[in-house]
Amino acid sequence: VRSLAAAVLVGDATEPDILREARVERASEVFAVTGCDGANLEIAAEINLLLHKYGRQKQPLKFYGHIVDVSLAGTLRSYCSDLHDSNLMRVNVFNVPKTAATRLVVKHIWPYTPTQEDHVSHFVMVGFGAMAQVVTLQLAQLGHFKNRKRSRFTIAGQDIKKHASEFLHRFPRFTQWNEDPVDPNE
DSSP states (O other), X not given: OGGGTOOOOOSOTTSHHHHHHTTGGGOSEEEEOOSOHHHHHHXXXXXXXXXXXXXXXXXXXXXXXXXXXXXXXXXXXXXXXXXXXXXXXXXXXXXXXXXXXXXXXXXIIGGGOOOSTTOOOEEEEEOOSHHHHHHHHHHHHHOOOTTOOOOEEXXXXXXXXXXXXXXXXXXXXSOOOOOSOOOTTO
């Protein structure tokens, strides 16, 4: 990064001295993408305190915080207007997998949705890690198609029983789960 003439500061971004040294009060945008939800929210709080202490001469700073926990990101998103000081800072939270999954569904899958009364969308997920779970949720939430048929999902992967059990514990209204394994010879 330094070879590209970028200024690099190494330190703990939750510390006010580091944020001050980075001159966040002069920034137009700040992205907190540490991978730790608590740290990203703490950075937002520290920046807000610094802005109150030292002021701001330009328009409000735009703060973007990545929230790893999809449910927490959704909850925080609805409170963003309460979290920011409109004169000093605007707070926005985002979740990369949810943003990507939403774009995938809306831009690439939606054009191929069923329109005839007897057609049903059937999605096959190979693997059921964090990204696949978010895509599955977005397909279920955004998949209200013209023919009003519920989509079908086939989910295959290693350790599927554990992943599915955890998923359904968090989202119990998603479906009734049939624990019987599928016979690959059928």
